Amino acid sequence: MLKKIKKHSCDEGGVSGEIIHGDNLLVLQDLSKKYRGAVKCVYIDPPYNNGEDYSHYMDNREHLEWLSIIELRLKLLRDLLADDGSIWISIDDGEVHYLKVAADKIFGRENFVTTVIWQQRTTRENRKAFSNNHEYILVYAKNFKRFAAVANKLPGTQEIIDRYKNPDNDPRGPWQSVSANVQAGHAVPSQFYEITSPSGRVHSPPNGRCWAYNKARMDKEIAENNVWFGKDGTGVPRIKKFLRDKVIKVTPETIWLAEECGTSKSAKKQLLKMFPDETVFDTPKPEELIRKVLSIATNPGDLVLDAFLGSGTTAAVAHKMNRRYIGIEAGDHIVDIVVRRLRYVIDGDADGITKVEGWRGGGGFEFLRYTAD
Numbered sequence: 001m002l003k004k005i006k007k008h009s010c011d012e013g014g015v016s017g018e019i020i021h022g023d024n025l026l027v028l029q030d031l032s033k034k035y036r037g038a039v040k041c042v043y044i045d046p047p048y049n050n051g052e053d054y055s056h057y058m059d060n061r062e063h064l065e066w067l068s069i070i071e072l073r074l075k076l077l078r079d080l081l082a083d084d085g086s087i088w089i090s091i092d093d094g095e096v097h098y099l100k101v102a103a104d105k106i107f108g109r110e111n112f113v114t115t116v117i118w119q120q121r122t123t124r125e126n127r128k129a130f131s132n133n134h135e136y137i138l139v140y141a142k143n144f145k146r147f148a149a150v151a152n153k154l155p156g157t158q159e160i161i162d163r164y165k166n167p168d169n170d171p172r173g174p175w176q177s178v179s180a181n182v183q184a185g186h187a188v189p190s191q192f193y194e195i196t197s198p199s200g201r202v203h204s205p206p207n208g209r210c211w212a213y214n215k216a217r218m219d220k221e222i223a224e225n226n227v228w229f230g231k232d233g234t235g236v237p238r239i240k241k242f243l244r245d246k247v248i249k250v251t252p253e254t255i256w257l258a259e260e261c262g263t264s265k266s267a268k269k270q271l272l273k274m275f276p277d278e279t280v281f282d283t284p285k286p287e288e289l290i291r292k293v294l295s296i297a298t299n300p301g302d303l304v305l306d307a308f309l310g311s312g313t314t315a316a317v318a319h320k321m322n323r324r325y326i327g328i329e330a331g332d333h334i335v336d337i338v339v340r341r342l343r344y345v346i347d348g349d350a351d352g353i354t355k356v357e358g359w360r361g362g363g364g365f366e367f368l369r370y371t372a373d
C-alpha cells in the first residue's frame with residue numbers, strides 16, 4: 001500500500017510528480033493497475049553489478065541473482081509502458097550483453113531500438129589496461145513502429161545551422177542549395193527543357209534526370225532569385241533553401257558526447273554544489289543526459305518513470321521539462337537528497353538544465369511510502 005507522507009511532500013503549488021520510498025518490485029506491483037499502459041518513457045539506471053560498495057547502496061550481487069532482479073522489474077515496467085512508449089536502460093560493459101539478451105526476451109528483438117553510447121568520462125584512466133570512457137543506454141520500444149512514429153527529432157545543432165551561407169548577400173538571409181534536377185522516373189514532358197544561365201551557358205538535365213519544376217515555374221524561381229548558378233553565373237542550377245523557412249530538426253545519433261550530455265564527474269559536481277553538507281551520492285547521471293532522453297521520448301505532460309531514482313535526476317529533469325513523473329527509490333537518501341533536490345527545483349534552482357529549459361520554478365510533488373498492509 002502506498003501512503004502519502006505529508007511532511008516530505010511539497011504540493012502547495014500543485015503536483016507534477018510522485019516520489020515513492022520503497023523496494024521497486026513491490027511498488028511497481030502496486031502501481032501496475034493504476035498506471036498500466038500509461039507511462040510514455042521509463043528511464044532506469046540500476047546498480048551495474050560492478051562489485052562496488054557505494055556510500056548509498058551496494059553493487060555486488062552474484063551475476064544470476066542480479067540478472068533475475070532486473071528481469072522481474074523489466075517485466076513489470078513493460079506492462080506500464082504506453083503502446084508508443086519506450087524504456088531506456090543505463091548500463092556498463094560488465095553486464096550489458098547479458099542484459100541485452102534478457103531484455104530482448106522481455107520486449108521482443110523486434111522492439112529493440114538502439115544502443116546509445118554515452119561518453120561518461122573525458123579524462124584518461126592510466127591505471128587500467130584500457131581507460132573506460134563510455135557507458136551504454138539500451139533502448140527498447142513497447143512497439144517499435146508506434147514508437148518510431150512519435151519519437152521526436154532534436155533541434156539542429158550550431159554546426160548544421162552554420163552550413164547555411166549567404167554568398168550573394170541575399171536579403172532573406174543564409175541559405176543552402178539543393179539539386180535542381182531529380183530522377184526522371186515519374187517525369188512529365190514539361191520537365192525536360194534547356195535552362196540558360198546568367199552567363200549564357202545552356203544547361204540540360206543529366207541523363208535519366210529531369211528538372212524539378214516545369215519551365216514556367218523554373219522561370220519564376222529564377223526571376224525571384226531562388227536559383228543559384230554559382231558565383232560566376234555559369235554553374236549547374238541549384239535551388240536555394242533558406243534557413244528562415246526551416247524548423248531544423250535532426251535525427252538523434254547514437255554517440256552522445258560529454259560536451260552535450262555531461263559526465264559522471266560533472267553530475268557529481270552539481271550534487272556537491274547543492275549539498276555541500278551531505279555525503280556525496282556516488283553515481284548520479286547528469287541532467288543534460290536525461291534531458292536528451294526525455295526530449296526524444298516524450299512531450300510536455302507525458303508521464304515518465306524511474307524505478308532506481310538515486311539522487312533524483314530523472315524527477316528533477318522531468319519537473320523542469322514539464323513532464324509528469326514517478327520516481328521510486330529504496331534508500332533513505334530519497335529524503336535527504338531527492339526531496340531536498342526537488343524543493344530546490346521548485347524554488348527555481350540555477351543548476352543543470354535550468355538555463356537551457358528556461359526553468360523558473362513552480363509546481364510540486366507528493367511523497368509516498370510503501371507499507372506492506
Ligand SMILES: C[S@@+](CC[C@H](N)C(=O)[O-])C[C@H]1O[C@@H](n2cnc3c(N)ncnc32)[C@H](O)[C@@H]1O
Pocket residue numbers: 022023024025045046047048056057281283284285286307308309310311312313314328329330331
Ligand atoms: C545507479 S543509482 C541511480 C542514479 C540515478 N540515475 C541518479 O541520477 O542519481 C541506483 C539507485 O537504485 C537504488 N535501488 C537499488 N535497488 C533498488 C530497489 N530494489 N528498489 C528501489 N531502488 C533501488 C539504489 O539505492 C540507488 O540509489
